[in-house]
Structure formats: structure tokens, C-alpha cells
Amino acid sequence: MSGRVNLTRQLVLEAPTRAPDGAGGVMRGWQVLGxxxxxxxxxxxxxxxxxxxxxxxxxxxxxxxxxxxxCFAEEEVVA
Structure with missing residues (x-):
């Protein structure tokens, strides 16, 4: 990173989660990390x-x- 840093966007960092659904499968979701x-x-x-x-x-x-x-990232398209 060179030059001046311009931190102007507030982002929410999330991680994927998995939990049993009680019927032998899993429920997928997201947990906010910060x-x-x-x-x-x-x-x-x-x-x-x-x-x-x-x-x-x-x-x-x-x-x-x-x-x-x-962070190198790709934008995901949500339908």
C-alpha cells in the first residue's frame, strides 16, 4: 500500500456457520466477526x-x- 490511506467505507466481516437442523442436515448461516x-x-x-x-x-x-x-476480493452476485 503506498501513499495515503482513505478509510471511508464501513464493512461488516462475517464467517460462514453450520449448525445441525435436527433432521440430519445442516443449517447454513453467517456470524458477524466485527x-x-x-x-x-x-x-x-x-x-x-x-x-x-x-x-x-x-x-x-x-x-x-x-x-x-x-484484501483481494471478488464481488458476489446475489440473486
Whole structure:
């Protein structure tokens, strides 16, 4: 990460959960791990408003002091 950091987006970090449904199957859901501030940089020129879901594919240190992380993510399309 070089230059100035612009943390202007508040994001909710969630993890998938699984629990028995009582009938031999599982119920899938999401558990909130926390809320954090981020800078979101699109790789395309397209901008969308409203609720967006991103799947994190990789994480790397964003600076030499370890203050920030760079998360590589793909936007998921929810039907």
C-alpha cells in the first residue's frame, strides 16, 4: 500500500456457520466477526450502490509496519 490511506467505507466481516437442523442436515448461516473501516478500490470502472457482498480470496500486509492489510476480493452476485 503506498501513499495515503482513505478509510471511508464501513464493512461488516462475517464467517460462514453450520449448525445441525435436527433432521440430519445442516443449517447454513453467517456470524458477524466485527465491523471495520476500509478503502474499497474497484478493478473496473463500474460503480454500484446498495448492499454488496465480497468474498475475500487472499490477504497480504499493506504496509511495512503491519498497520493495514490488503484484501483481494471478488464481488458476489446475489440473486
Amino acid at each position: 465491523t471495520l473501516w476500509a478503502e474499497v478500490v474497484a478493478r473496473t470502472g463500474r460503480a454500484r450502490e446498495g448492499a454488496r457482498i465480497f468474498r475475500i480470496t487472499a490477504v497480504a500486509e499493506g504496509d511495512l509496519r503491519g498497520r493495514y492489510l490488503t
